[in-house]
Amino acid sequence: MATRVLVVDDEAGIREVLRGYLEASAYEVLEAGDGATALDLARQAAPAVILLDLGLPDRDGLELIRDVTEATDAYLLVVSARAEEVDRLVGLRLGADDYITKPFSPREVVARVDAVLRRDRRHAAEDTEDRVELDGLVVDRGRREIRVDDRSVDLSALDFDLLTVMCQAPRRVFSRRQLLERVWGSDYFGDERIVDVHIRTIRAALGDDPAQPRFVATVRGVGYKCVAASR
CATH class of the missing domain: 3.40.50.2300 (Response regulator)
Structure with a gap:
């Protein structure tokens, strides 16, 4: 079908x-x-x-x-x-x-x-039990749930995937193109700045201050990284 x-x-x-x-x-x-x-x-x-x-x-x-x-x-x-x-x-x-x-x-x-x-x-093909716990942030990939300080956070499917990619490799810096390939797909050919828009949405949902980031930091001239420490 x-x-x-x-x-x-x-x-x-x-x-x-x-x-x-x-x-x-x-x-x-x-x-x-x-x-x-x-x-x-x-x-x-x-x-x-x-x-x-x-x-x-x-x-x-x-x-x-x-x-x-x-x-x-x-x-x-x-x-x-x-x-x-x-x-x-x-x-x-x-x-x-x-x-x-x-x-x-x-x-x-x-x-x-x-x-x-x-x-x-x-x-659908991934391990549905995967769970990442960082400093106050829990990303449960199996349940498709995000929690910050025991508060449930609602994210769109794409924002969830974007945050998951970064949280699975804390401290690693991802360029916009790398994030696009992992989340949007390797054949995406739109504006790379769409990543910036989604990062702003994620930060707003998490209550994260870009000036003093707790979870997602901007690496000027390169891209973004998760700065939360693993438990």
């Missing part, structure tokens, strides 16, 4: 283009032109991935992110003309797994869909 992708955009032309590229890559494609239809399809059709435009006629797109992530376990990729960093940050914090700005390359969109689904397959 083909993997199902729900494309949500009020512009029929964009839906048609994405449908063509996705079907050429053997995906089954569903379409919605408004928020109400999108939410119904997300609940009833169980898509594996949702491509969501924020500029819908009947619903605020950011509000719809929250509703969709509560209604389904699908990966959610925002595809939007809203290019401001604040929109990316809010979208990611509300539960989006990735953020693609318009105008976009349809091939890039398909590559990002491929990448999130590869992450799912990779984790």
